[in-house]
Amino acid sequence: MITQRQLRFVVKPVVFLACLLPAALIVTDTFELTGSLGANPIEEILDRFGILGIQFMLIALAVTPLRQITGWTQLAQFRRMLGLFAFFYVFMHFLTWLVLDRGLFWPDIVEDIVKRPFITIGMIALVLLIAMAATSFKRLRQKMGRRWQKLHNSVYAVGVLGVWHYWWQVKADALEPAIYAAILSLLLGCRLFKRRKPRATVLATQ
Numbered sequence: 001m002i003t004q005r006q007l008r009f010v011v012k013p014v015v016f017l018a019c020l021l022p023a024a025l026i027v028t029d030t031f032e033l034t035g036s037l038g039a040n041p042i043e044e045i046l047d048r049f050g051i052l053g054i055q056f057m058l059i060a061l062a063v064t065p066l067r068q069i070t071g072w073t074q075l076a077q078f079r080r081m082l083g084l085f086a087f088f089y090v091f092m093h094f095l096t097w098l099v100l101d102r103g104l105f106w107p108d109i110v111e112d113i114v115k116r117p118f119i120t121i122g123m124i125a126l127v128l129l130i131a132m133a134a135t136s137f138k139r140l141r142q143k144m145g146r147r148w149q150k151l152h153n154s155v156y157a158v159g160v161l162g163v164w165h166y167w168w169q170v171k172a173d174a175l176e177p178a179i180y181a182a183i184l185s186l187l188l189g190c191r192l193f194k195r196r197k198p199r200a201t202v203l204a205t206q
């Protein structure tokens, strides 16, 4: 068992740096220090941030089931950090689209959001993520009470919207979004199973 001190001063900073590494790689690849972004650098940056957004969302969603399976309760202390990294990567994905891809040209931006359904879905997911990130502080959690839990339960909806958004714009091979959809279904299944279990136990004892 890791002590609270080790967790706070060693494990958490290491995990934080590891989560930041993919972003650092995008920066160093941009300047061709570690690799390159290929023939279409803007699309590559957009896609990398988008994929990282989905991956971090799934990792954050996996924390609770993993904690329940392993009994390692300290895992719960990483959930907020991982959730905020999911938000960070999705937001960078959005900024890449807004600034580099669309060049902050508002008529095109509005038209895309209104007329391209996969972007509309992405925007809905992003708005929910912003609301969750903005209310992720302890004080607000206490202040909001049950409303906080309700809002933060929409993380599953964000996951579904994110994977749907990805699947919708895939042109040829849907294997990758299908893999993410399968992982998300598994995590949702764990959540539903956990919800139904106490009731089943109650019925069994009646």
Ligand code: HEM
Residues within 6 Å of the ligand: 043, 046, 047, 048, 049, 050, 051, 053, 054, 090, 093, 094, 097, 119, 122, 123, 124, 125, 126, 129, 158, 161, 162, 163, 165, 166, 169
């Ligand atoms: C939870 C929110 C979101 C997630 C998880 C997400 C994730 C992704 C992923 C995984 C891809 C595909 C990457 C690839 O092909 O390798 C993608 C593509 C894309 N996303 Fe998002 N995204 C989100 C929100 C948004 C938002 C808010 C916008 C813009 C308003 C946006 C615009 C785009 C665009 C333009 C593409 C590229 C489509 C193409 O290559 O033709 N996404 N996104």
